[in-house]
Amino acid sequence: MNQSVSQKMMENDFYCDAPLYTALKKYVDKDMSSFHTPGHKGRTDIFDINLSFDLTELPETDSLFECDGAIRASEVKAAELFGAKYTSVSAGGCTLAIQGMLAAFTKLGDKVLFSRNIHRSAVNAAILFGLEPFWVMHRNDCGAGLPGRIYPEDVRAALKQNPDAAAVYLTSPDYYGCMSDIGGISAVCREFRVPLLVDNAHGTHLVAFGKHPLHLGASASACSAHKTLPVLTGGAWLNCADENAAKKIKSAMALFGSTSPSYMTMTSLDVARAWLQAEGMEEFRRLACVVNELKELAVSVGFELPLGECDPIRLTLLTTNVGFNGNEAAEYFRRRGSECEHSDSVSVIFIITPFNSRRDIDRLRQAIAEFPRRQPLDPLENTMIHLPERAMSPREVLRHGREIIPTERAEGRIAAEAACPCPPGVPVVMPGEIINAKCVKILLSTGINQAVVLQ
Template identity: 40%
Template sequence: MRGARQQEPLHLAVENYLNQERARFHIPGHKGNSGPGLEWDITEVEGCDNLYNPQGPILALEKQLAKLYGARRTLLSAGGGTLCVQAMLALACRPGQKLVASRGLHSSAVNTMALLDLEPVWIYPDDSAGPWFAGRYTPQAVEEALKACPDAAAVYITSPDYFGVISDIQGISQVCKARGVPLLVDNAHGSHLKFMPDDLKLSHPIDCGASICCDSMHKTLPAMTGGALLHIADERYLADAKERMALFGSTSPSYPILLSCEEAASYAACGQAKRDYRWATEAVFRIGDRLRAMGMAMPEGVCDPARLSVAFGSQGWTGQQVGEYLRQRKVEPEYVSQTACVLMAGGYNRLGDFVRLGDAVRGIPQGKPTPPPSLEMPRLERACSIREAVFAPGKSVTVRRAAGRVAAQVVVPCPPGVPVVMPGERLDKEAAALLAARGIQRIRVMEG
């Protein structure tokens, strides 16, 4: 941890327990003795609180997090953003209700819709991110969806998306508030936006008026994998929040993950995150400028400045080629597809990381420009609910034999990162051909 520590109540509580050197006749089975660092991996022992009924140091930490992010309440998750998405939807929606949702969303949201038997009303992205990437979800699209579905329980938007494209959450929030509908934002890839340099003029969804928002701290801040936050701004959802988290979460949450969230919060609160992201984003901008000068396509408009999403297919490269090229130069990307890659930078990247990436970029040979693939998404007939499709008997078929069948899974080619088909939708010839063109060979469908 760099910079001055803020008060860390959970760290102090666990440290106090360790200093007492008690014989551990409690879980976990390693008893803190089987490897370095495992002494911090404890359970809900006296003085160290309970995640789902916090009254001591965990509650104090959650209050600090709420103040840091400007939320009425913030809840810790050791189950990643998935647990936060599950709790968020369960808080705002009752089983069987309708939900206006961005078509581009994480599989955890689709799975939760199946569990809660929610009926999605899809809105589709515009083309504002350019020809190679899915665009943004606009206030106008949300307005039209709510007019067509006035009984929707909530609006659910993913922003930023996987490629860093940021939608107008403030504008969408105004539409939702005018209609009295809560706005839920999956901000899994944007927990760092609160701590960007001021001149970038980026805002966190809670500052933009979201009712509930989830952050995967571990994706963009120095927390362990699985560390996440659920922020609540609307007081209607405060009382039941922990109960909904407990409904889906493990009864054995990882204390090392919780402690790492506290560490990441200290890193942000002392101002070090903003300082580190200043130089990290400047390095990303320089590399991005170089890529654009080479003819590589990148998302247009407001995007996460710490993320390089590159459509190398615009220069005729394949996913296998770019993956091999980068790894040979000791650069590991976040993601590589048939036509694009994602490189995520952060405050804990070292200067040498950017030097290595910059050298790799400068060595990319000039390719032959190729046209972008069609990003048009087919609007498919819904044959049954997501829940019915997911839990029904199914089988795997080739996509070329899938036309006319009802999908039992979500299929998301990336880019654009927007599902071609959702569970319960009947595939037509166009959708089957699109899946085949994106390299999808098989799909699970309902039997019969």
């Protein structure tokens, strides 16, 4: 290496001409406690991975979409952990894993039963693959403003009415940590001989609690490992338990994946898996006790928690009972040095992992204990259980031009994009559906003042 070039690069003040670098440096210097992704929490003391690992396809390093060497060996080990017939690494996030999962299990024009709170990566995949979605709605069982869970009986009823469904696809746990009964839903899917595909973006670590979707009978799961494991951003796994689909996984992912996947990200997946098997499972179970104590403390000062079965390490505080909306509460926690993952008008969500330091946890504990209480806010009206009429499939939307108009003038127009207020994180209208008066009312009341519609 030409020493003078590297030295000049480190010493030169051109860094101040790099706006993203400047913004990140400024943020890092604030020394906030990270309760957001990625799960490694910026710890520089946990990885023996540095820039020298930012490699490319070489004889020793294998090649993601044609792998038969080290990458494949790391996937085989991950498959053993998750109980999969085939596991593929993704350096394109869970988004690539979701695209690969849907591509491996469906073909053009297939009907798929989707839960309504799907992430936009699944909406986009449905458009790309020309899928015909039909919907199973959530029940309002987690608390006001939250999407709620999908029930096996509702999946059964939908499959009875649509015996030609090619797959069932749902998200569990959701952003708020609420978990649907994957075991019960898998049993229904087996009864109808339909594969169950789970967006387990938020639940890779559930393997430590015997609650990973594959362990509960799902046919495949897309796991956004970077959210809760010590994995670099973009690291995810697609796990497949189905023998036939397993053969298609790599080529399905290669349809969309970059031919330059990050070796640092893929290596961090490999190391995180090894850590998880050696000691990480125990660390997550220990962490669940810490999170439980934080939950008890939060309840004692007036916060509410999502009801029913939830991810044991996700901390979601419902804030209306203490008189704050979630965004105001997030601002309070920010002032106290804790940056959350997400906030909305009813909740604030913290992603806590074994890589949060004791200081992080103490800061959060103190901030919860000293949270200022106000008069409770009015309970939220539950506006979610509502399915607009469909005009065309999501794919057909691509044949048309689109325009952006004020939401108040959108009644009767066909949506070109999903419009998704948070809460409850469930799209009010999907591409190809007709925006009705109720959609307009919900969108306006949640601050969505513009609609993307077909021309």
